[in-house]
Amino acid sequence: MTRRTDDRFVRHRDALKTVTDRLGGIAYGGDYNPEQWPREVWTEDARLMREAGVNLVTVGVFSWSRLEPRPGDYDFAWLDDVLDLLHAHGVAVDLATPTAAPPPWFSHAHPESLPVTRTGTRQVPGSRQVFCPSNPDYAHAADAIVRRLAQRYADHPAVVLWHVHNEWGNHNALCYCDVSAAAFRLWLRERYETLDELNTAWGTDFWSQRYGDWQEIQPPRDTPAFINPTQDLDYRRFSSDALLRRHGAESAFIREHSPRTPLTTNLMGTLEKKIDGFAFAEQCDVVSVDHYLTAADPRAHVGLALNADLARGMAAGAPWMLMEHSTSAVNWQPVNVAKRPGEMRRNSLAHIARGADAVMFFQWRQAKAGAEKWHSAMLPHNGTQSSTWREVTRLGRHLRALTDVRGSTVDADVALVFDWHAWWALELDARPSAHLRYLDLVHSWYEALWSLGHTCDIVPPGSDLSAYRAVLVPSLYLVTDDDAANLHAYARGGGHLLIGAFSGVVDVNDHVRPGPQPGALRDLLGLHVDEYLPVRATDRIALSDGSTAHTWAERLVLHDATATLRFAAGAPGGPAPGEPAVTVNRVAAGSAEYIATHPEPAVLRRTVAALCRKAGVLPTADVPVGVEAVRRRANGGSFLFLINHLDESVTVPVRGTDLVSGRSYEGKCRLGGGDVVVVREYD
Numbered sequence: 001m002t003r004r005t006d007d008r009f010v011r012h013r014d015a016l017k018t019v020t021d022r023l024g025g026i027a028y029g030g031d032y033n034p035e036q037w038p039r040e041v042w043t044e045d046a047r048l049m050r051e052a053g054v055n056l057v058t059v060g061v062f063s064w065s066r067l068e069p070r071p072g073d074y075d076f077a078w079l080d081d082v083l084d085l086l087h088a089h090g091v092a093v094d095l096a097t098p099t100a101a102p103p104p105w106f107s108h109a110h111p112e113s114l115p116v117t118r119t120g121t122r123q124v125p126g127s128r129q130v131f132c133p134s135n136p137d138y139a140h141a142a143d144a145i146v147r148r149l150a151q152r153y154a155d156h157p158a159v160v161l162w163h164v165h166n167e168w169g170n171h172n173a174l175c176y177c178d179v180s181a182a183a184f185r186l187w188l189r190e191r192y193e194t195l196d197e198l199n200t201a202w203g204t205d206f207w208s209q210r211y212g213d214w215q216e217i218q219p220p221r222d223t224p225a226f227i228n229p230t231q232d233l234d235y236r237r238f239s240s241d242a243l244l245r246r247h248g249a250e251s252a253f254i255r256e257h258s259p260r261t262p263l264t265t266n267l268m269g270t271l272e273k274k275i276d277g278f279a280f281a282e283q284c285d286v287v288s289v290d291h292y293l294t295a296a297d298p299r300a301h302v303g304l305a306l307n308a309d310l311a312r313g314m315a316a317g318a319p320w321m322l323m324e325h326s327t328s329a330v331n332w333q334p335v336n337v338a339k340r341p342g343e344m345r346r347n348s349l350a351h352i353a354r355g356a357d358a359v360m361f362f363q364w365r366q367a368k369a370g371a372e373k374w375h376s377a378m379l380p381h382n383g384t385q386s387s388t389w390r391e392v393t394r395l396g397r398h399l400r401a402l403t404d405v406r407g408s409t410v411d412a413d414v415a416l417v418f419d420w421h422a423w424w425a426l427e428l429d430a431r432p433s434a435h436l437r438y439l440d441l442v443h444s445w446y447e448a449l450w451s452l453g454h455t456c457d458i459v460p461p462g463s464d465l466s467a468y469r470a471v472l473v474p475s476l477y478l479v480t481d482d483d484a485a486n487l488h489a490y491a492r493g494g495g496h497l498l499i500g501a502f503s504g505v506v507d508v509n510d511h512v513r514p515g516p517q518p519g520a521l522r523d524l525l526g527l528h529v530d531e532y533l534p535v536r537a538t539d540r541i542a543l544s545d546g547s548t549a550h551t552w553a554e555r556l557v558l559h560d561a562t563a564t565l566r567f568a569a570g571a572p573g574g575p576a577p578g579e580p581a582v583t584v585n586r587v588a589a590g591s592a593e594y595i596a597t598h599p600e601p602a603v604l605r606r607t608v609a610a611l612c613r614k615a616g617v618l619p620t621a622d623v624p625v626g627v628e629a630v631r632r633r634a635n636g637g638s639f640l641f642l643i644n645h646l647d648e649s650v651t652v653p654v655r656g657t658d659l660v661s662g663r664s665y666e667g668k669c670r671l672g673g674g675d676v677v678v679v680r681e682y683d
Contacts, residue, residue: 006464008282012318015262015285017407020357022160023055023092025403027321027358028396030378032057034082035066036367042082045365046089048379052389053396054091057364058323059083060149061096061166062128065103068145076152087158094264095153096163097250099142101128110137116177119222127371129171133242134183139249147253154258162254162263163323167290168243173274174235176219180242185214187238201509202230229428230510236424240275248283264288266323267314269307270439276420278460281314289314290324290362293347295337299447301645304347305628306446306458308354310418312410313458319407321358322351327388328376336374341387342674345395346643349676352399353630353641354455357406359399401660402678408634413617414456415468416446417476422461425478425510426502433534435551436598438475441500444601445474448608451601453619455630465490470615472608476503476521478510484520487592491524494589496615498608499525501552501596502532516557525594526560526585533575542568543581547603553581554596561585561594565603582607622653627671640679647673656681 020027029049034042049057059082060067068074083093107114107125113135116122123130131138153159192198195211204210209228211217220227220235247265254263262285267277269289281287289311293300311320327344329336339347348359366377378392423438449456449472456472461483465471471490476483476499484504491497504521506512513519516528533553535541541549544566553567553575563580570577584593593611595604621629621640627650628643639659642652654669656679671677 006316008316009318011285012287012315012320013407016319016321016357018262019056019160019286020406025055026352026399026406027056027360028399029054029056029091029364030058030361031061031324031363032059032365033062033363033367034059035063035078036369037365039081041365042085045379046085046091048384049086049091049364050089052378052393053400054364054378056092056094056160056358056360057086058094058096058163058360059086060098061163062098062101064098064101064145065105067098067149068103070105071109071141072144074148076148083153083156083158087156091158092160093156093158094161094163095149095159097142097146097149097165097254099146099246099250100166102131102138102141106138106141110135112177112179113138115172115175116180118174118176118220120176122177127171131172132175132177132179133169133172133239133246134175134180136179139246142246143249143253146250147257150254150257154261159258159261161286162258162261164247164250164254164263164265167266167268167272168247168280169240169275170268170272173239173243175239176221181217181219183242184219184235184238185217187241188217188234189214191234202228202234203509203511204228226430229430232428233421233425233510236274237421240279240420243275244279244283247280251283262286264321264323266290267311269310270303270442271307273420273423277310277314278420286321287311287315287318288321288323288358291322291351292324292326292330295329295333295335301347301350301628302447302450303443304350305354305450306443308351308356309412309416309456310458312355313418313460315355317409317457319355319357319409321360322348322356323358323360324362325351325360326376327361327378327380327392329374331372331375338376340674341391344388344391345398346645346674346676348395349398349641349678350628350643352402352405353410353628353632353643355410355632359395398660404659404680405632405639405678408632408639410455411620411631411633412455412457413469413615414449414454414612415463415465415471416442416449416456416458417461417463417471417473418442418458419461419476419478422476422478425506426475428510432502432532433552435537436502436534441474441598444598444604445472445500445608448601448605450628451605451625452609452612453621453623453629454612454617455620462486465495466493468495469617470496470498470611472498473503474500476500478506478508479504479520480508481520484524487521488524488587491587491590491592496590496611497524497592498611499592499594501554501598521592524585524587524592525583526592527556527558527580527583527594529596530555530557535575541597542574543599543603544568545603547600549581549597549599549603551598556580556583556596558583564593565607567597624650627652638681640681641676642669642671642679643676644671644674649673654679654681
């Protein structure tokens with residue numbers, strides 16, 4: 001598990017504790033947009049918030065045009081009244097900077113601030129995040145409103161948390177305008193210092209791309225053939241960094257005027273590919289994430305667990321905040337399926353199980369106008385007579401019963417390595433297979449762990465892995481020298497690794513490593529790859545145990561490694577008949593296993609189960625597949641969360657007291673279909 005002496009762990013833990021101590025328990029509430037409603041509604045909102053058990057709301061996320069209706073003309077009177085009203089009703093505020101939605105006057109006055117697509121189309125105002133992250137006029141206007149907010153509300157008693165921007169880069173991370181081009185060139189000069197270094201890193205002797213002047217360099221806009229892949233990769237890094245600089249600028253104003261109040265921003269985990277979430281988390285006091293179920297995915301609760309574990313990983317193992325999720329349907333998927341009775345509670349408590357000390361929603365009151373009027377809310381269109389409202393108030397009561405859980409940490413003996421840079425690099429153009437997708441690999445490996453009842457921390461590749469018994473690396477196509485050395489050291493120290501196909505292949509510049517593949521991991525795995533063998537999307541690859549794989553195969557040459565599973569010999573059309581598909585290599589006191597294909601779930605589950613047995617990793621509890629068991633621990637005590645995703649009842653061995661019902665269990669608990677219990681375990 002993540003070492004609890006880590007400085008980031010302590011910072012994130014203590015900052016969130018500052019917030020929940022002021023709230024007196026787990027944070028509960030959601031985005032509140034009073035500017036969308038007449039004043040007479042505000043008082044009703046405050047009263048109903050208390051009825052529902054709400055103790056925290058996010059205010060001001062999209063309020064820029066109300067706060068600054070004309071350039072330099074500020075109107076804070078309405079916000080003063082809102083904050084005073086909420087404070088009087090015992091509801092605290094997560095006060096947001098409104099910079100994710102510049103007002104129309106700004107876009108009209110500064111049309112060059114509007115983002116430009118890769119094809120050269122300048123986008124128009126009319127939605128949110130319509131700005132270029134590198135535009136200096138946007139920076140000046142955003143700094144001004146943030147500074148005013150920080151000065152005015154630094155000491156307001158309602159404000160317990162600052163919320164910087166909203167979902168950085170969700171819609172505008174990659175801008176290709178001339179301003180971005182100039183900022184990209186500056187970023188490159190800082191990174192490489194000389195054109196010779198840049199030309200080497202980008203491999204510009206290919207296709208006669210060698211640069212002789214910095215001004216010749218452009219963003220990776222549309223071009224007749226494939227763009228230089230390292231240029232494209234660096235542009236993603238630059239774009240993430242450009243948004244991170246904006247986050248840092250807003251944070252600096254807040255910290256200058258309100259140094260004792262923690263700040264956060266709502267990150268998006270695997271829902272957002274465009275920014276490096278670990279980098280943003282390091283600049284936050286409290287780590288917060290948004291998570292929404294994919295309605296078309298019948299296993300969406302597994303993706304929820306993955307993103308909750310990733311949030312905890314971004315917080316270095318400390319408690320974190322669920323800043324947004326939905327009470328029922330969203331508005332932005334092709335078919336917006338409503339949640340079934342009990343599903344909202346189950347989703348919420350699953351986040352708490354995996355380290356959240358906050359359950360927040362978008363939004364408090366369902367909008368009557370605009371693009372999100374069909375997005376569910378805590379207080380829906382049909383008001384307090386609705387089933388959603390009854391579930392919201394019930395959840396508020398249950399969260400109050402879980403007050404003792406806050407501040408506790410999650411048990412995890414397994415780590416899963418996740419890296420945005422490897423994700424970016426794997427999915428650039430001109431790879432061996434467009435069907436080898438990063439999240440497909442991560443999700444399938446994570447689901448194998450989840451189905452076996454193992455809780456994992458999701459960590460970047462440079463993390464201290466020494467506290468984990470087993471480490472899974474589903475995909476690490478791009479790996480730095482230091483991160484590869486970190487994996488070697490983990491195995492030499494007695495750890496047990498499982499590494500996925502097409503890993504260790506390129507360096508930080510997306511250059512294929514010299515010598516046989518998998519370059520950086522060749523010695524660790526005790527083998528080399530003779531050839532990569534992607535297959536068509538409809539093909540299935542037969543394996544020697546009668547199962548199948550898909551998407552990818554490799555022809556391996558074993559040195560120190562031995563095969564534990566092979567591609568089927570003589571299989572019609574098989575890309576590597578009789579060749580190794582899964583291997584293991586002893587490394588000092590540890591081991592390194594390799595999966596050279598994309599196996600079906602049962603094969604992956606068996607392989608992960610064998611690794612965990614070898615590493616001495618035990619499931620959190622004796623539960624059937626489909627029942628989630630996660631343990632949080634604090635001050636020598638423990639809390640066992642049991643979440644039943646099945647329709648039928650199950651019996652689970654447990655000794656302790658359910659915090660919600662007060663029922664005692666002296667050996668077993670009968671858990672109804674779709675139900676959740678949180679048990680304070682007996683010593």
